[in-house]
Amino acid sequence: MSEYFRDIGRTVVTTYYSMWVAFKHLFTRSVTLQYPTVKMQMPERTRARLFNKIEDCIGCGQCARVCPTDCIDIQTEKRGKDEPEIFASDGTAIKLRTHVFDIDMTLCCYCGLCTFPCPTHCLIMTPSYEYSVYDKRDHVYHFAVDKPRTVKPSKEAAPTKA
């Protein structure tokens, strides 16, 4: 019998306690971020969308080789002897002309492994995370600007999208 009344007393006490806790939370600041209007400040080194500074790229292809999901597609050709020597911003000589540098962001797993071997630090991950598109194909980013020169001038060599 005493246990019966103790249980009732405990019920009342715990009910009031949990109601008090719930009531306190009614007035605590909400943690919700009103997303499209208020955006979270991303940390500087967030691993999100990849970006390649193509002027610095020497076309070595180490990023494509290390990528676990094979999302980087690089095609290069040797620059001709007659062409002027060009250098990346850290002084590395660019011996190859990169005419395809495609990154398929639908495949990317955001591991960031591709950014480490890059000798000229031209492939980086940016904090930009809002890049939804309606068409999946728009998630393939074409960074190359150069056109291939030495390939056969036939119709097969479709010009790469710049």
Place this chain on the structure above:
Amino acid sequence: MESIRQLLQIVPRFGDLPQAFQVFLALLISCAVILAVALVCVLYLVWMERKVSAHMQDRLGPMYVGGWHGWAQTIADALKLLLKEDIIPAQADKILYRIAPVLVFVAAFAAMVVLPFGERSIVTDLNIGVLYVVAITSLSVVGIIMAGWASNNKYALYGGMRGAAQIVSYEIPSAVAIMTVVIMVGSLSMQDIVRAQLGGIHRWFLFRNPFTFFAFFVYFICSLAEVNRTPFDIPEAESELVAGYHTEYSGMRFAFFYLAEYVNMIVVAGVAATLFLGGWSQALPVSWVPNQLIPGPVMFTFKVLLLIFVQMWLRWALPRLRVDQLMYVCWKVMLPFALVLLLGSGFLAVYWK
């Protein structure tokens, strides 16, 4: 109703109509008014519920629709439910499946007829008003078990069975708790009960004597169980049964169940406010402030909203009970306490008056 009938005398030649037809028209209009009020209230109670639960969980809740704190969210939701496809399972009992939501809603809505919103704003002041409320609200059991059975779904059936067991059990202690007040007043009419509490906060039955004070808590807890609110929401326990008796319902039929739940909340809060918090009576003694400083309906609405807020508050404070615990609370705690309180207030009514 009577005031509406008087109002209708403005219409030319209304007095020439037969007496019964006049009463019928007045009833029809007052019911339409109550229905409209109830629907608008439910829309905003759903919004309030979402806001209260969100803020208790440190969220914001609906914020966009309509501009100011998502005030139009539930209107948009209601429109969506209206436009949704109405699915009836192939193996369901089609007739019962169609009737069930309407029955649940009617049972909830019919009880609003005797709620005293104000001194003159009541559809009909039955001389057995309290008994009518107790009787008509338990009609929803039929609808719930009908929905559970007709859906031909094991979760729905479980929910229906649990609902039936729970509501039928909790009827008893809640009715006994109501009787403590009825004994003190000596009348079953809602308006008589309110009139017995006129004259300030100390006249309300909540603060009038210890027996009715505890009877309020017994009634409030039992009313939570009767309308399937947490912590007694085992008929629609979403973590055990998918959604309980309305698992298979969609679109407008689901909306009817939803509507009925909130109308039920209004009804039990209204009954609790009438019986224990003085209905439309003023909180301060008449000698202190001019009479009718706050209109009766406003006072009543305020009390109802307060009780509904407590219902929502409890939802986020307490976990759901197990089925056996639920029955333990009903038969071994609530009922003995309610009987002791009934006995005590009976003694007071006889020897203290």
